[in-house]
Amino acid sequence: GATFLFVFPFVWLVSASLKDRATVFNSQLFPPPLLFDNYSTVFEIAPVLHWIWNSVFVAVLAAGTVAISSALVAFAFAYFRFPFRNALFGLVLATMMLPGAVTLIPNFLIWNALGQVNSPYFTPLWAGNLFASAFYIFLLRQFFLGLPRELFEAARVDGASYPRMWWNIALPLTRAALIVVFIFELKASWTELLKPLIFIRDIALFTLPRGLQSLVARFNPAIGGEGEFQYVMAASVVITIPMVLIFFAAQRYFVEGIATTGSKG
Numbered sequence: 310g311a312t313f314l315f316v317f318p319f320v321w322l323v324s325a326s327l328k329d330r331a332t333v334f335n336s337q338l339f340p341p342p343l344l345f346d347n348y349s350t351v352f353e354i355a356p357v358l359h360w361i362w363n364s365v366f367v368a369v370l371a372a373g374t375v376a377i378s379s380a381l382v383a384f385a386f387a388y389f390r391f392p393f394r395n396a397l398f399g400l401v402l403a404t405m406m407l408p409g410a411v412t413l414i415p416n417f418l419i420w421n422a423l424g425q426v427n428s429p430y431f432t433p434l435w436a437g438n439l440f441a442s443a444f445y446i447f448l449l450r451q452f453f454l455g456l457p458r459e460l461f462e463a464a465r466v467d468g469a470s471y472p473r474m475w476w477n478i479a480l481p482l483t484r485a486a487l488i489v490v491f492i493f494e495l496k497a498s499w500t501e502l503l504k505p506l507i508f509i510r511d512i513a514l515f516t517l518p519r520g521l522q523s524l525v526a527r528f529n530p531a532i533g534g535e536g537e538f539q540y541v542m543a544a545s546v547v548i549t550i551p552m553v554l555i556f557f558a559a560q561r562y563f564v565e566g567i568a569t570t571g572s573k574g
Contacts, residue, residue, distance in 0.1 A: 319549065326542035333539045347543045351524075354540065357547065359513050360520040364499055367434045367516055372494040375438035376487055379445035384475050386446070387453035388461060398450075405443045409503075417507055426508050433508040434501070434516075438494070445490045452486040453479055485565040492559050496552050517548045 325333050327343040351357055386398050416433065417426070425432040456479065464474050480487065505519035515523065521544050530536040556563075 319553075322542055322549070323546055326539060326546050328539050330537055330539060333542065344539070347539050348547070351540050351543045351547070355520060355524060355544070356513055356515075357517075357520065357544065360515050360517045361547075363431065363514060364516040364518075367431045368495045368498040370431075371435035371438050371498040372491045374435060375442050375445060375494045376490045378439055378441040379490060380449050380480060380483075380487065381475070382441045383446045383449035384453055384479050387450045388458075388474075388479075401443050401446055413503070413507065420508060427510045427514065428508075429514060431509070431514070431516075434504050435498070442494075445494070448490060449483065449486055452483040456482055485562045488559060488562040492555060492562075495555065499552055500548075517544075521545060521548060 320338065324338045326347055327339065327345065328335065329344060332340060382401075386394065386401075416437070420426055420433040423432075460478055460482075461474050464478060469477070500518055501516070502518040502522060505516045506522065509515060509519060512520075512523065521541065524541050524544055526532065526534070528534045528537045528541055
């Protein structure tokens with residue numbers, strides 16, 4: 310029952326993407342004829358391939374940078390002993406209570422002053438992840454705390470530096486957690502609309518969600534659009550399928566991550 314509730318919206322989306330303008334909102338699923346040409350038409354009327362490449366570039370870069378930066382901070386909080394460590398960690402967690410919308414205007418002013426608004430390198434969409442994420446720091450810290458401290462003490466006796474301990478011991482042993490963090494951020498960046506809406510203006514630089522929003526505006530009859538919503542549905546399927554495939558491919562890492570996180574405080 311619960312599975313049906315989650316799967317049915319996607320099934321309806323696929324069905325609507327294969328209909329014509331007159332039947333796109335019809336309640337019947339997959340009525341003949343099925344118009345697979347809707348997908349090729351979407352690629353013809355909009356630079357969807359550019360949008361896919363832009364989304365892949367931004368999502369992979371954002372996920373990679375936040376995974377590495379969060380792992381660095383989390384390792385410091387888990388392994389090192391220093392004054393006010395717990396207080397500082399609590400302060401990091403407290404930043405999760407700050408709504409992201411609060412920082413939008415300051416972020417825009419900063420990136421605009423740096424000349425990075427509408428940048429072909431999409432800097433505002435991923436560079437902030439270089440400063441880590443409170444949620445991912447917490448998640449990875451729990452994994453690092455579960456590692457035997459004797460491993461690191463033995464490495465120190467053998468002359469290993471702290472960066473080498475982090476790279477050669479901590480990261481390989483927390484691979485499942487790193488993959489979970491990477492996929493979480495990959496999904497978040499892949500579906501992010503607000504930042505591209507604010508920082509990207511050139512249609513060739515749109516990510517998939519920003520491009521989809523432009524298609525909705527183009528075909529919305531309420532604002533003089535053409536009403537061809539089957540193309541919007543087809544574009545929505547194109548956006549959704551990669552994340553579904555990635556989730557199923559990495560499902561075992563999610564299970565391992567859930568089983569391990571919180572094993573030690």
